[in-house]
Amino acid sequence: MILQSYQIKIPAKTGNLEVIRNFLISSLQTLKFSEEELNKVLLSVDEACSNVIRHAYNFKENQIKIDLKIEKNKISIFVTDSGKGFDPSKIETPKMDEYLKNFKVGGLGILIMKKLMDEVEYDIRPGSQNKVKLVKYF
Amino acid sequence: MNTNENIFDGVTVLELSGRFDATQTRDFKEKIHSLISNEQVYIVLNLKDVAFIDSSALGSIVACLRSLNQANGDIKLANLQDEVRGIFTLTRLSSVFEIFDDVKSAVNSF
Numbered sequence: 001m002i003l004q005s006y007q008i009k010i011p012a013k014t015g016n017l018e019v020i021r022n023f024l025i026s027s028l029q030t031l032k033f034s035e036e037e038l039n040k041v042l043l044s045v046d047e048a049c050s051n052v053i054r055h056a057y058n059f060k061e062n063q064i065k066i067d068l069k070i071e072k073n074k075i076s077i078f079v080t081d082s083g084k085g086f087d088p089s090k091i092e093t094p095k096m097d098e099y100l101k102n103f104k105v106g107g108l109g110i111l112i113m114k115k116l117m118d119e120v121e122y123d124i125r126p127g128s129q130n131k132v133k134l135v136k137y138f
Numbered sequence: 139m140n141t142n143e144n145i146f147d148g149v150t151v152l153e154l155s156g157r158f159d160a161t162q163t164r165d166f167k168e169k170i171h172s173l174i175s176n177e178q179v180y181i182v183l184n185l186k187d188v189a190f191i192d193s194s195a196l197g198s199i200v201a202c203l204r205s206l207n208q209a210n211g212d213i214k215l216a217n218l219q220d221e222v223r224g225i226f227t228l229t230r231l232s233s234v235f236e237i238f239d240d241v242k243s244a245v246n247s248f
Contacts, residue, residue: 014161039190039221046192050160054194108193108229115228 004070012053012064012081017046020066027068028075033138040116041075041136047109048079048132056083056130074118077134085126139188141169149245150178155187160194170202170213179211182244186217191225200231212236216244 006027010016021042028038045066052064067078113120119135139156150173158166173181183199185191203213216238218226226232238244 014159017159017161018157036221043190043192043225046159050192050194053160108196111229112193112225 002069002071004068006068007065009063009065011061012049012057013059013061014050014053016064017049020045020049023066024068024077028070031070031075031138037136037138041077041134044113044116044134045077045079047113048077048134051109051132052079052081052083052130055086056081058084074135074137079132079134081130082128083130085124085130087124139165141165145178146241146245147248149180149182149248151182151184151241151245153184153187157190158185158188158195159190159192163194163198166195166198167202171205174205174209174211179206179209180248181206181211181213182238182241183213183215184217184241185215185219185222188222189219191222193229196225196229196231200234203234212248214238214244214247216241 004027006023008020008023010019024042024045025038028041033041049064049066053059062081062083065078065080067080069076069078113134117134118137119133121133121135123129123131123133139154139158139162141155142153144151144153152169154166170181173179199213206213214236215226217240218237223232223237226235226237236244236247238247
């Protein structure tokens with residue numbers, strides 16, 4: 001059962017990452033998250049939003065929507081865009097040995113989200129609606 | 139993010155403060171390439187006042203390390219807050235960079 005629900009819809013640009021962060025801090029302040037757990041959520045959402053700005057919209061300004069749903073024992077955050085999608089089945093966790101050996105740049109965001117959140121799911125409909133779901137239990 | 143620059147014993151110490159995310163990566167890379175152009179290729183990043191870092195920022199530091207290595211230089215990190223250090227450990231980038239507890243140790247390591 002959803003106890004609380006919050007939403008923000010704003011232009012997808014890097015300058016708004018801090019706005020999104022402050023929206024989450026404000027919305028989550030009544031929960032008993034430790035600072036460490038809160039920071040994991042903030043960083044994961046930052047990564048999801050950065051991916052939208054960079055990959056879905058290629059830095060062209062468009063809208064991004066963040067929905068936060070609070071249940072008894074978990075929070076779910078949905079990051080939604082209408083940009084270029086991707087095939088979730090082709091998303092691989094970066095092979096860090098190769099990454100480090102070649103000083104490859106990029107791809108770390110997915111690794112960080114998967115490590116910091118309890119669940120990461122994708123619902124991709126290119127050009128229509130792409131959604132990343134991030135879940136953290138508490 | 140604010141940046142202060144000082145030179146100690148030929149080593150450039152960049153003090154960053156605030157959030158280090160996708161908003162700041164372009165300025166950061168331009169700063170490093172400006173230093174490389176001035177032949178300042180030994181760099182210490184003082185991250186004492188950086189409480190938040192994301193993958194875009196990590197990627198920009200890795201890119202700068204690659205550029206500095208090509209110029210026979212290096213970049214070392216100092217004063218990482220626990221959260222930031224945790225991200226370096228999580229991504230295993232802690233094995234790529236030399237990380238020091240204070241700026242003096244980082245400067246002396248060159």
